[in-house]
Amino acid sequence: MLNIDCPWCGKRHETEFRYGGEAHIARPEDPAALDDTEWAEFLFMRKNTKGYFAERWLHNNGCRRWFNVIRNTVTHEIVGSYKMGETPPKLPKSAGGAK
Amino acid sequence: MTQHFRTASGGRIDRKKAINFTFNGQKYIGYEGDTLASALLANGVHLLGRSFKYHRPRGIVAAGAEEPNSMVQLGEGATTEPNIRATQISLYEGLTARSVNVWPTVEFDISAINGLFAKIMTAGFYNKTFMWPRAMWMKLYEPVIRRAAGWGKAPTTGDPDIYDHMHLHVEVMVVGGGPAGLMAALAAGRARARVLLVDEQGEFGGSLLSKKRQIGAKDEMAWIADMLAELEAMPDVTLLSRSTAFGYYDHNYLCVLEQKTDHLPAAERKGKVRQRVWHVRAGQVVLATGAHERPLVFADNDRPGIMLASSVQTYVNRYGVLPGKKMVLFTNNDAAYETAIDLQAAGGDIVAIVDSRAEPSGELVEAVRALDIEILAGYAITGTRGGKRVESVQVRAIQKGAKVYTSAARRIDCDLVAMSGGWSPVVHLFSQSQGQLEYDEEKACFLPGTKRQAQQVAGALAGEFTLKECLAGGYKAGADAARATGFTPKRKPAAPEIDEPALGGIEPFWVVPGARPIGEGMAKHFVDLQNDTTAADIELAVREGFESVEHIKRYTLTGFGTDQGKTSNINALAILSGILDKPIPKVGTTTFRPPYTPVSYGALAGRNLGDWSDPVRVTSIHDWHVENGALFENVGQWKRPWYFPKTGETMQDALNRECLAVRNGVGVLDASTLGKIDIRGPDAAEFLNRIYTNAWAKLGIRRVRYGLMCHEDGMVFDDGTTARLAEDRFLMTTTTGGAAGVLDWLEEYLQTEWPELRVYCTSVTEQWAAVSITGPTAGALLKKLAPEMDLSPESFPFLSFKEGVVAGIDARIFRISFTGELTYEINVPWACGLALWEAVMAAGAEFDITPYGTESMHILRAEKGFIIVGQETDGTTTPQDLGMDWIVSKKKPDFIGKRSYNRSDTARADRKQLVGLLTEAPDEVLPEGAQLVFDANAPKPMPMMGHVTSSYYSATLGRSIALALVKGGHEKKGQKIFAPLLDRTVTAEIVDPVFYDKEGERLNG
């Protein structure tokens, strides 16, 4: 069970959270201006990253805030979490083991 | 029967405390401190069960969790437990146990005849033999196999025991209470970290409980006692014995099963928690899980009396039991020689030591030579004899590299074979934590390599096989763990002088050939004793094209038992490596999965049983429903009245009566469970405009509007009415089951996409009770309850609400309708729900008011063609599919879902669209979910054209009605469609989904 660092509440068990998929996919300003391919890209296409990945989490059984997490999808290492609108922390160069 | 195989003295048993127990109906006596296995061995009982496939006699092999054979059915009745290892059952007064997988008895087992057919029961036997014909499975193969191959029997009644769960946070968790684990806990404890030390056994000490060692000035028992005394005195150190860490999950989350009363007689267990699951989050974990000895794979290595050498040593030293009096030791290393020395000292006789190494040497070898024990160096056991107990072994000189040994055979009589193929560190938890294993050629075992989590490894798990290394490695691991969690370890204590024999090397010997090639003749070289997998099975699997270790595991079942292959995995891997001629590390290991040892469902469930398995939500009117005979339906976690049958009524009778009451008089529904969300803020109207498909900006205050919510892909996901309470405030209602999801959805957009909008959402579902009165006389009823209120259509039109006093209670009254009749939904503070309901019932008596439930609600709305999200929709349904284009704004430049309506897929003409169905026979009620076809005679598989989403008998219409999603259905009205069912085909006509009052004239009463 992941130990997720909510930027408001601190570290809590994964069971308090809901997963929200890939982060930093903004809803297009003017969807009508997109052609079908562009719209489908926004709707359906997500990265299947092996390694460090920015993803959204909701502390739904806690403060009910959405925030972002950088997690290594191979090791589950969590590099850090940050509030919506904040700049992501710097990514480590390579996926290493725990210290 | 007396304990003929007890040693004269010694062992950690209390010879003054005799314990009576029963095995397979026979009464025996053991001592306090025994396990069931040690007590049986003390009584000379080796035959404990029959093997899985061939029903060969099997006995005790090991002394702990790694035991593959001796599973028993423990206890009787409701508390019986199948497949418990006799080696892990602490003996208690009155214990009863039986063999599993025997029929009719362990001594005479009919299925042992399988052994005669052993030639055909090879790897993949079940897959190959029982493929076809399918009907034979149900009638013949499955029942026969189940009786022949099943292990123990699950209890048939509910588990009466109490279980619970505890959560714990510590800086350092130590798994394994042997010498390394004790030292690790001491180091972390002295550094003042919060420490948890768990060990699966009843006593701490691990391997030291089985060996005699002098540590400084103390013997091993005094040393353990001193360690425990110091740890117990530390306030932040928790010691849990009889506690198995069975799962190691992400981010140092471990689950531990503590067996609190399983070692007690039944009378002392009453009222106590039997088992507790600890959920531990640790800053650092020290794994000191030790090592398991490996068997050697030789011909007929499975007879009772053939045991692991270290386990024999455990029985002798810890339990004061001689597992045999004439022992042959078969080994490829010299650590096992200590067993011979200890057994001889305890009064046993060592007939011979068969050492596969050509030139064994070292301190222990010399010590054995000094005892005048025969050592057959460069020899191997190539066969065994004996029925229910080993009687002799055949030994031959090893011919290096040969597939068949032609050297002269010699027979040695014995009643015990101790074997040692070396040691396998218990890497299970390390592997569960995603750590990578590395093969160590010199030590001939897998050791922890790269780790994934914040952890340390110590002791035999880390390849530290001497006590000296264990103590030093354990202390270092504990100190490192404390340091990594922010504590300062104390200076390392001086290493004590330790009296232990120096160890020589090990020469791997994975499978022993005999006079015939492996797999030929009757001899079996067992690799996995629990699953009856042999070396020949692995060879066969490779011949049939399997190469991946994961495939071989599944095909041969190696490592699939309740022991998860603790004694077999590495041997199987090494044999596979030999066959494939690939080095062991290249073959790779199989995945170790939780649980490390089996965990009962009761323990996993804990207190979450019955009423506590899931929260139950009830309305403030619930007790009235119960008292008035309602049957209930679960909607999410809510209990909603389903219908209110009167005495003698069938369900359909009750539904007919309820529906007709609504159409002809007045009905009342508890609508409190509908989700309610208070939406406030200057941008609330703009927000609703973006969330709903229709327009909200111009909705007047005190007006109500129905809305559909879609996801970005254009698919409907919730609906409901929303009222404008003020310029900047709305009250949204959602479906009962969708309330939490809708609130999540609203908050997601406010937080992540449109943080600039000043809008706040609050769930008020449980703040407002809602009583809905509906029917032609609903107006007259409300007039009685709220005489002051102007109910004229001009003052109180459809889709508006009023605030006022109803039955003396401050209320909001909404004019909305889900039945098509004149409806007032009266909202009052939650606590006033029952008072309002009772006032409505009293005032309604003269109108013959009829309470109705969700089922009648469904019928009434279906008569009107109103959808239910989740019934008429399934996540692939657009508003247009539902014929609800009218609610999709053409003017709003954007809202969630809008762009997707133009996608080629959502614009297709042959999408499944909502229609009504009228069956040819008016009494025929189609099953919901029935598939629909246009051509009832089309060849199979028929092209599926849609399915029935809702179907009822309508008393109002005097016939059945159905709603369905049909491909291109909107253009197919008037056409015939067919529902091919199991026993008949139903014909129906596609019609408009509104069956009743198409003009909506009844809305105003």
Ligand SMILES: [Zn+2]
């Ligand atoms: Zn939080």
